Amino acid sequence: MKKILITGASGFVGSFLVEEALKRGLEVYAGIRATSSKKYLQDKRINFFELNFNDLSDLRDRLQQINFDYVIHNAGVVKANKKADFFTYNTDITVNFAQLLQEVQLDLKKFTYISSAASYGPADNLGRGYVKESDTPQPIDTYGESKLAAEKWLKSQSNFPYLIFRPTGVYGPRETEIFTFFKAFNQGLEGHIGRTPQKMAFIYVKDLVKVVLDGTLSDKAQSAYFVSDGNAYPTQDLGKIAAKALNKKPLIKINIPIGVVQLVATIGEGFGRLSGKMPVLNLEKVKILKSKNWQVDIAPLQNDFNFAPAFDLESGLLETIHWYKENKWL
Numbered sequence: 168m169k170k171i172l173i174t175g176a177s178g179f180v181g182s183f184l185v186e187e188a189l190k191r192g193l194e195v196y197a198g199i200r201a202t203s204s205k206k207y208l209q210d211k212r213i214n215f216f217e218l219n220f221n222d223l224s225d226l227r228d229r230l231q232q233i234n235f236d237y238v239i240h241n242a243g244v245v246k247a248n249k250k251a252d253f254f255t256y257n258t259d260i261t262v263n264f265a266q267l268l269q270e271v272q273l274d275l276k277k278f279t280y281i282s283s284a285a286s287y288g289p290a291d292n293l294g295r296g297y298v299k300e301s302d303t304p305q306p307i308d309t310y311g312e313s314k315l316a317a318e319k320w321l322k323s324q325s326n327f328p329y330l331i332f333r334p335t336g337v338y339g340p341r342e343t344e345i346f347t348f349f350k351a352f353n354q355g356l357e358g359h360i361g362r363t364p365q366k367m368a369f370i371y372v373k374d375l376v377k378v379v380l381d382g383t384l385s386d387k388a389q390s391a392y393f394v395s396d397g398n399a400y401p402t403q404d405l406g407k408i409a410a411k412a413l414n415k416k417p418l419i420k421i422n423i424p425i426g427v428v429q430l431v432a433t434i435g436e437g438f439g440r441l442s443g444k445m446p447v448l449n450l451e452k453v454k455i456l457k458s459k460n461w462q463v464d465i466a467p468l469q470n471d472f473n474f475a476p477a478f479d480l481e482s483g484l485l486e487t488i489h490w491y492k493e494n495k496w497l
């Protein structure tokens with residue numbers, strides 16, 4: 168049985184990666200911290216592998232005890248108190264971990280890195296309307312920069328069998344960010360920020376993990392792929408689907424002008440500089456909110472792995488909302 172280690176297994180995407188790897192008949196090692204939740208890791212077939220990226224000598228010792236065939240490095244942070252933390256947790260950990268694996272896991276067949284479409288930034292200034300591999304990456308936030316820095320380092324490793332996946336917005340059961348929109352909607356409030364029409368890109372978590380496993384188990388290496396379901400969604404679609412799935416019309420529909428959000432973010436950042444903590448609403452978030460187009464090129468994914476997502480935003484969200492209700496989140 169081939170062995171696979173999946174880091175960040177306790178998180179949203181990681182827990183689905185674990186389930187998909189089990190379905191493929193792999194011996195699965197869920198890479199988690201001592202403090203990580205095992206709520207979504209209850210399958211008896213799961214082995215656990217404690218990850219402490221702060222103690223590389225301990226990590227080296229433990230990596231020497233198991234020969235992994237595949238590693239999916241999915242652990243990462245999408246939010247951080249300080250900009251430097253993005254580089255510590257997304258870039259440095261990836262580099263240190265991949266270096267250790269190159270030293271001690273001599274039979275490793277694949278190192279799959281879960282990056283993000285944020286590493287290339289939006290397609291706003293590209294005449295063609297979507298971002299593709301050969302474009303010059305232009306991340307617009309520190310998160311994207313930190314993912315790009317990890318990608319650049321991997322691409323400099325000429326003999327390392329890496330693959331990079333760059334998902335757009337991932338949604339599905341267990342996810343907590345997009346959920347806040349549906350929670351508010353269910354309570355009668357539909358909130359939007361700004362009036363800039365946006366073309367959003369999404370991927371349902373179940374389609375994402377299938378193609379990540381397809382890639383990991385394939386012969387392909389030293390390539391990178393954007394992942395979306397191939398459609399462009401106006402932000403209002405979330406409200407339309409929520410209304411249909413919850414059979415509700417919002418009592419209050421608010422649209423906060425972007426100028427107001429920018430002012431709040433500027434003040435927040437001023438305080439943030441004094442306290443050393445980045446506020447949740449910051450000027451980088453404003454840049455994201457102002458961007459118009461997050462379309463990506465999925466042709467390489469279709470060519471190399473016959474990628475054909477089973478869900479579009481409506482069918483994926485209907486299933487997700489059903490899960491929210493079943494699990495009493497709504």
Ligand SMILES: NC(=O)c1ccc[n+]([C@@H]2O[C@H](COP(=O)([O-])OP(=O)(O)OC[C@H]3O[C@@H](n4cnc5c(N)ncnc54)[C@H](OP(=O)(O)O)[C@@H]3O)[C@@H](O)[C@H]2O)c1
Pocket residue numbers: 174175176177178179180181199200202203204218220241242243244245256260281282283284333334335336337338
């Ligand atoms: N969600 C999206 O829309 C999206 C889009 C594009 C890319 N991604 C990427 O997908 C990956 C997973 O994201 P997610 O949405 O599933 O996030 P998540 O639910 O927050 O999960 C993050 C996982 O990473 C682990 N982790 C974070 N810092 C760690 C550290 N220092 N040492 C060990 N483990 C650490 C967390 O462990 P604990 O449980 O112990 O905290 C958790 O298991 C990330 O790399 C993210 O950048 C996500």
